[in-house]
Amino acid sequence: xxxxxxxxxxxxxxxxxxxxxxxxxxxxxxxxxxxxxxxxxxxxxxxxxxxxxxxxxxxxxxxxxxxxxxxxxxxxxxxxxxxxxxxxxxxxxxxxxxxxxxxxxxxxxxxxxxxxxxxxxxxxxxxxxxxxxxxxxxxxxxxxxxxxxxxxxxxxxxxxxxxxxxxxxxxxxxxxxxxxxxxxxxxxxxxxxxxxxxxxxxxxxxxx
Numbered sequence: 001x002x003x004x005x006x007x008x009x010x011x012x013x014x015x016x017x018x019x020x021x022x023x024x025x026x027x028x029x030x031x032x033x034x035x036x037x038x039x040x041x042x043x044x045x046x047x048x049x050x051x052x053x054x055x056x057x058x059x060x061x062x063x064x065x066x067x068x069x070x071x072x073x074x075x076x077x078x079x080x081x082x083x084x085x086x087x088x089x090x091x092x093x094x095x096x097x098x099x100x101x102x103x104x105x106x107x108x109x110x111x112x113x114x115x116x117x118x119x120x121x122x123x124x125x126x127x128x129x130x131x132x133x134x135x136x137x138x139x140x141x142x143x144x145x146x147x148x149x150x151x152x153x154x155x156x157x158x159x160x161x162x163x164x165x166x167x168x169x170x171x172x173x174x175x176x177x178x179x180x181x182x183x184x185x186x187x188x189x190x191x192x193x194x195x196x197x198x199x200x201x202x203x204x205x206x207x208x
Contacts, residue, residue, distance in 0.1 A: 056205035063197045067096045069114050073136070078206050089199030090190040095194075097188050098125060101135035103145060107175040107182045108167040109160045124151035139184045147180035170194075 022172075050058065064074045081091035096102065101117040104125060104162055110116035117135040119125060126146050127139070139145065147157050157180055166178035170192055174183040 002098055004187060027198065028124070042084055047182060053205075056201045059201040060205050062201060063096075063195070064200070066113075066197070067102060068098065068117060068135075068196060069096070073166040075206070078202070082206075087190075090203065092196060093190060093193050093199055094187050095138070098138045098140075099135065100125065100132060100137040100145070103139050103182060103184065107145075107169055107173055108164065108177070109175075109180065109182070110156065115156070119156060124148055124154070124157075140201045141184055141186045145182040145184070167169070 028054040029095075030105045034092055064071065069077070077095050078088070080163075081095055084091045097106075101113055101120050104110050104119060105113045110119055120135045121133055123131055123133045123146055126148055127131070127137060128144055132149065151157065161177045161180070164175075167173045170188060172184070172188045172192060174185060174187050176182070
């Protein structure tokens with residue numbers, strides 16, 4: 001499966017804001033965007049005002065980077081969102097939020113979405129009692145996500161239990177750190193999704 005293998009911190013600097021791709025490092029003074037809050041590259045500090053098209057493209061890239069999705073898959077999510085009833089931009093965010101790796105991250109069982117993706121790929125997670133190693137697997141209301149019994153002694157999950165309560169879990173999920181279990185109550189509405197993106201710019205870009 002294709003995935004981005006470059007430096008995550010450069011992606012945050014490119015978007016001129018924290019995308020929280022590196023877990024606890026993003027919260028510390030060592031975060032590169034705190035030191036160099038401008039895009040990488042020779043001309044990073046002197047770039048002119050962005051065009052409307054570039055703003056739309058940047059917003060799409062920012063959203064894809066936050067969720068760790070490459071262009072082909074992201075475009076597929078947009079087309080699916082466009083076929084659904086309701087606002088396309090909100091449908092798109094709901095699809096991205098329903099990814100299994102995102103749910104594991106949102107519940108506080110991983111430091112970042114990239115970390116959550118790794119945990120899923122390595123077969124530590126079950127979905128409704130079945131081992132699932134596909135990070136893009138989608139959850140539905142009333143689904144139950146759990147850490148496999150054999151994986152529970154591993155350090156990431158011991159840390160998650162020890163830090164239970166430090167991270168706010170969204171209301172559409174119910175996390176039980178002591179049992180390393182997540183219950184999906186529903187899929188989220190836009191007002192409870194805290195991802196800082198202007199989804200309408202993405203819709204405008206793909207609508208051209």
